[in-house]
Amino acid sequence: MSDDLSDRSRWLAINVLPHEALIRSKLNDIRSYNLDIEDVIQETYTRMLSVPSLETIRHPKQYAVKTAKAIIIDHVRHARVVSIASAGRSDTVDVPERSATAEERLEFQEEVAAVEEALAALPEKCRMTLLLRRVEGLPQKEVAHRLGISEKMVERHMTDSIKHLIKLFGRGRKTRVQTSNRAFEIGGSDVVDKPTG
Amino acid sequence: MSSTSQQVDEQAAKWAALRDLGLTPQQEAEFQHWLKADKRHLGAYARAEGVLIRVERSHGWARDISSILPPVKTSPWTRRRLFFGGSLAAGFAAAGVFGVALWKKSRRQIYATGKGEVREILLADGSVAKLNTASTIEVQYTDDARMIRLVAGEALFDVAKNKARPFVVRANDTLVRAVGTSFTVSMLPRNPVRVLVKEGVVELKRADATAAPLRVGANSQAIAPHDGPIRAVPIDRSKLVRNLAWEYGRLAFDDQTLEAAASEYARYSDIRIVVDPAIANKTITGSFVSNDPIGFARNAGALLDLQVEVNGREVKIFRRSP
Numbered sequence: 001m002s003d004d005l006s007d008r009s010r011w012l013a014i015n016v017l018p019h020e021a022l023i024r025s026k027l028n029d030i031r032s033y034n035l036d037i038e039d040v041i042q043e044t045y046t047r048m049l050s051v052p053s054l055e056t057i058r059h060p061k062q063y064a065v066k067t068a069k070a071i072i073i074d075h076v077r078h079a080r081v082v083s084i085a086s087a088g089r090s091d092t093v094d095v096p097e098r099s100a101t102a103e104e105r106l107e108f109q110e111e112v113a114a115v116e117e118a119l120a121a122l123p124e125k126c127r128m129t130l131l132l133r134r135v136e137g138l139p140q141k142e143v144a145h146r147l148g149i150s151e152k153m154v155e156r157h158m159t160d161s162i163k164h165l166i167k168l169f170g171r172g173r174k175t176r177v178q179t180s181n182r183a184f185e186i187g188g189s190d191v192v193d194k195p196t197g
Numbered sequence: 198m199s200s201t202s203q204q205v206d207e208q209a210a211k212w213a214a215l216r217d218l219g220l221t222p223q224q225e226a227e228f229q230h231w232l233k234a235d236k237r238h239l240g241a242y243a244r245a246e247g248v249l250i251r252v253e254r255s256h257g258w259a260r261d262i263s264s265i266l267p268p269v270k271t272s273p274w275t276r277r278r279l280f281f282g283g284s285l286a287a288g289f290a291a292a293g294v295f296g297v298a299l300w301k302k303s304r305r306q307i308y309a310t311g312k313g314e315v316r317e318i319l320l321a322d323g324s325v326a327k328l329n330t331a332s333t334i335e336v337q338y339t340d341d342a343r344m345i346r347l348v349a350g351e352a353l354f355d356v357a358k359n360k361a362r363p364f365v366v367r368a369n370d371t372l373v374r375a376v377g378t379s380f381t382v383s384m385l386p387r388n389p390v391r392v393l394v395k396e397g398v399v400e401l402k403r404a405d406a407t408a409a410p411l412r413v414g415a416n417s418q419a420i421a422p423h424d425g426p427i428r429a430v431p432i433d434r435s436k437l438v439r440n441l442a443w444e445y446g447r448l449a450f451d452d453q454t455l456e457a458a459a460s461e462y463a464r465y466s467d468i469r470i471v472v473d474p475a476i477a478n479k480t481i482t483g484s485f486v487s488n489d490p491i492g493f494a495r496n497a498g499a500l501l502d503l504q505v506e507v508n509g510r511e512v513k514i515f516r517r518s519p
Contacts, residue, residue, distance in 0.1 A: 009244075009250060013251045017244060042237035042244070045240025046240035049240065130252060133218075136361045155215065159207075162210035163207060
């Protein structure tokens with residue numbers, strides 16, 4: 001799978017998803033607007049990935065927060081939806097960080113630990129299915145054979161694994177969020193975070 | 198909004214699972230329709246597929262790294278010995294540390310080329326390694342992984358796809374992991390490790406680094422200086438093709454100084470090209486036989502109207518006397 005959608009998903013997986021818990025924590029004011037934060041996150045990713053070229057997003061984390069805040073504002077104003085094309089203009093939200101040192105990159109080791117931690121929390125059959133399929137790259141039939149389950153169950157376990165992991169990753173790891181947060185403040189303080197209308 | 202975010206996530210998870218396992222044309226049409234049906238769907242889907250990508254990406258590395266490298270705290274000496282074992286004894290020692298599975302079926306094979314030689318090696322899994330001049334690789338295949346160590350020189354790898362057995366090339370402390378692809382790794386004296394990607398994608402990482410691997414796609418190169426971070430450097434296709442001319446036993450120059458061309462030839466032959474400093478900056482363009490420095494010198498002489506003199510194992514290029 002190397003189509004455009006998968007490339008975009010990969011970009012999201014590397015640049016944004018590891019920071020989802022942090023992004024969520026930046027949207028706490030949402031509660032007063034009676035909006036579902038999950039709706040906002042989903043829509044945020046849609047908007048980000050609808051940008052013509054992802055390479056123009058130089059600071060994905062900040063971009064995500066700003067996009068999410070813009071979406072909240074849109075909803076609050078009852079302005080239906082800003083068209084994808086106009087929401088995608090990177091010059092409106094992708095402001096450069098103040099200093100190069102503020103560029104805070106999640107250590108890959110932490111990502112490995114986060115993934116291992118989440119995998120450990122999956123039900124055994126789900127984890128086995130996921131690893132055989134996605135890491136070992138075995139065909140569906142072979143996965144079913146190895147685990148002694150039907151091919152339909154392979155599909156079920158895959159779906160359940162993904163559902164669980166979306167939740168587990170979204171929650172984030174307690175230790176990481178703290179440290180990332182500080183560096184993040186430096187670049188993110190000029191966000192428009194109050195609706196004006 | 199018709200469905201809850203929870204329902205959207207469930208649909209997205211299902212589509213990501215189905216898409217991973219392969220969609221029928223009809224399902225594909227349904228999927229495309231679903232993607233456009235709600236402004237949350239694309240984002241939710243990308244996150245669902247992203248989950249799979251995160252697992253594949255980091256779990257894959259966790260395993261590669263732990264299977265070829267000792268834990269971070271060991272001394273440099275142990276580390277050096279463990280990687281591909283300095284000896285059979287070291288191999289057994291490593292097996293003791295990591296469990297026998299990886300090592301028991303592995304056999305080390307060494308391939309090398311002399312100066313001016315280019316050699317193509319068909320590896321056991323169908324991958325092909327092409328060695329450029331004066332190059333050495335060590336191949337170690339196990340059930341779990343395909344490990345290559347570039348000991349010296351330059352090699353091109355056409356990698357047979359096999360997700361279950363990662364293909365990892367190590368040059369000094371740089372690890373290059375292929376994701377089904379064609380690429381070269383070079384390690385030349387006084388030069389940083391360099392990777393040229395002809396097709397597909399590779400990922401680069403320091404052996405002991407904790408940072409994310411650098412992903413480099415087709416038609417690009419990556420440089421791994423010993424004193425700085427690994428970085429991707431753009432390269433245009435024509436330059437890439439020139440850089441790979443050795444594959445066909447040729448060297449291709451584009452406006453290269455005679456001085457630089459001569460030092461390039463030194464990699465391929467013991468016959469030394471000596472360029473008179475007065476004309477060292479004259480440039481040459483063209484494709485020449487890589488292991489024939491005398492032929493190159495004669496061609497250069499004819500093209501640039503210079504005099505060429507062969508003396509034993511040395512060929513001189515200098516300004517024609519008036």
